[in-house]
Amino acid sequence: MHITALAGGVGGARFIRGLRHHLDTTPALADSTVTVIANTGDDITLFGLRVSPDVDTLLYTLGGGIHEGQGWGRADESHRVQGELAAYGALPQWFALGDLDVGTHIVRSQWLGQGVSLSEVTARLAARWGLPERRITLLPMSDMPVETHVVVADGDGEGDGAAERAIHFQEWWVRHQASIPAQRFVVAGLDRATAAPGVLDAIRSADVVLLPPSNPVVSIGIILGVPGVRDALRGTTAPVVGISPLISGRPIRGHADACLSTIGIDSTAQAVAGLYEDFLDGWLVDPADATTRARARVEAFDGPLLMTDVEATARIAAHALRLADAVRA
Ligand code: GDP
């Protein structure tokens, strides 16, 4: 079986790891392949280095190098480089850059500087982390730079004091913890981007397409904005099944609710399913959200929809695959 999934960072990576565990421990499914299409709208250039937060979280989680408690960054990390940058007064200082993590950013930047495509760079990084051996192909959504920005109105405008300015998504999310109300998202480069090689084919030729419980606005929503991706999802013969990132209206971690209110969508499992209604066939929700109504077939998971560990996540993935079979029939 060939499975294609769209993914952001922590939510996406944890789900794919659980999915892979389910496949590997089910003899009939062990030789299944998984193609992950990663959000690159979070990408940012810091100190001349190209950082791909969601791709890095996927690499480290699927490759066994993740800081488990944090959900992102490397285990056993140190921050000596960041300390030196601070001693020079170099900005910004709000983005955590671990020493091991910096190695990834340096090599990515070096290869990009040599003219290597982001897909090829990502493939090389994935090889180091052993993803091909685990039958996982990691694709950036696009080889072209795309960056999500957030328009906020906290500025020094005259009178009502609400001058608008745009800041990088990372500055809003990491520095301000999404606490400044966002007016809207502006995704630089998205309308002119083309899907990276293999992305549209992976959706069209999949046996199942999964939407992990990634942020519906700034992770999945950005990938859906890459020209051609949404049409491929509408056109694929594969069942498309999603897992809700919200339980009783609340995100498990992060600020998906702030992102949803910015685009005028209620923070509910039902409203998130509505964002995908033109292509979604199945929607897996927490038992607390069992009354969710959607065009897709809704099923409640047998237990909390929480990726507490790899086994629990594998059971969620197994249910998503059963739901795919049910809607295919
Ligand atoms: P990010 O790029 O690191 O923010 O990660 P993603 O976009 O891939 O995933 C973030 C989303 O994952 C958030 O909206 C969370 O609500 C959701 N999430 C995280 N952990 C869980 C979990 O255990 N269960 C469910 N259902 N959703 C989760």
Ligand code: CA
């Ligand atoms: Ca992200």
